[in-house]
Amino acid sequence: MTSESILLVARDTRNAREVLGEHADRLRRRGVVDDVEVATYESEPVRELREQFERVAADTVYAVPMCAAHTHETTDDVPAALSYVPGNVRYCEPLGGSPAVTEVIEARGEELLPASEDVSLILVGFGSSAKPYHRQTVDYHAARLREQSAYREVLPCYLLQNPAVECVRYNATGSRSVAVPLFLSRTEATERRIPAELELDRGGIEYADPLGEHPRITDAVHAEVAKQRALAPVDAATDASFETRLTRSRRPVATDGEGRR
Structure with missing residues (x-):
């Protein structure tokens, strides 16, 4: 039987860890997957997250960028860091589009x-x-x-x-x-x-306050994981999603000192 994990990824802003921790706890209580992890970085996702990502043990990992929309980091640096995850990575859309x-x-x-x-x-x-x-x-x-x-x-x-x-x-x-x-x-x-x-x-x-720990944000993450499960057979073909293509094409390079071993 294969195992599944959700990986919530975000820049480490003032209360990001608390916000992500609350959503992670809710998802664990729901039993959406076998495990839920939180990963935050200050400025260099590859350098800061590589070791944590190498330890992720699940067969399938749903990596969710916890932000409103794609940035340079989520289209380049985060996918490159995710190349260190040993299992099959399903890179999700940013939750802001839900x-x-x-x-x-x-x-x-x-x-x-x-x-x-x-x-x-x-x-x-x-x-x-x-x-x-x-x-x-x-x-x-x-x-x-x-x-x-x-x-x-x-x-x-x-x-x-x-x-x-x-x-x-x-x-x-x-x-x-x-x-x-x-x-x-x-x-x-x-x-x-x-x-x-x-x-x-x-x-x-x-x-008003930012989106924060609102329960409907947890619902948005849950819905995105369900969508990725449904899309898995499609993404295995040539018409893969934008996020799937990112994880296939972005890799750390040797010239920046972060190339794959």
Whole structure:
């Protein structure tokens, strides 16, 4: 009988270990797989995670990047680090694209300002000048929230691209606004940069917590693992998923001192 494990992978931000630990505990209690592990890194996934990954004993490992959308790290460095896992790696999509996240965003906003015709909902993403993934993710949730919520409007904004966070205050037409950061855990961006650029001290904008330990995030991880199980026969063929192709093509190279032994 083959064994299965879930590997939750994330950058080690201010409370990332606590957040990932809570989701891991829930998944263990559900008996989704035989084991659930947490892996965090500061800046170099290959160097920092190699030894931990070499010790993963399961036959099949579902590696879940615990972030809103793909970054350079999740498309290059993390897949390279996963090459050290002895078993069969099923690399999952970042959890931010799950429909369950839409519910968490709405819940975070409702905790501070109930949806109404005079309240604007602001979605704050990290953004990227080179990759489309963050914008795609934020736009996806914004479109769903415009359809299913009672907010006057839903406005996306970003730290690294337009529309910029510092401008969204002037774009909102509601008399009050609530901003939800589309981040899993607390970071320097959520604690300092975003509040400063939103000018929270001026009033008029409530600022919600990141997605964090919300139970629906655990559901999102669970659903992604179930999806990967269902897709396994398809990915064995030539039309593999984007994430599967990443784990097949990304490898540490000898020139950076991290090549496979």
